[in-house]
Amino acid sequence: ASGSLTLSLDPMRNRYLSYGAMVVPSNDAFLGNESPTIIELFDANGDFIAQNFAILGSQIWDAGTEVNQLLGAAYIVGEDASAGVTENGMVQLADLSQQFSAYVGSAVPSGGTFQSAPSATAPLAAFSFAVVPEPAALSLAAVSVAVVSARRRSRRRD
Structure with a gap:
């Protein structure tokens, strides 16, 4: 699955990215950055410098809130x-085999079964960044081009 999200950010107030997500079926496994200022x-100066x-x-982190067992799994x-x-x-980095082994072979609501623990080297998620022109800025640019074109035409007629 994939998705995208467009945000309008003030570069002076929103310099950094923080993220967090639960990793199911564990009740206390999660993804998140270690420091709120690590992803700039x-x-x-407000210049866009984000890196994919x-x-x-x-x-994957283990929050340490619940025993890693089938009972109580999400x-x-x-x-x-x-x-x-x-x-x-x-809170500590998860031991992947221990964190997810209890769930292998269990049925999941989507109709399949939980097959295996995530691989340590497998990408689970990816973030990519791009500056998207604002519609208002595009409209302003279009109006500016129209005004310049109209002035040039009127000068040619004179």
């Missing part, structure tokens, strides 16, 4: 996501 979109990047399986048929056993652990 704009420099101190991918998130790999090795970058997105597994027949499981109650609120029934997980509290772990009281620490």
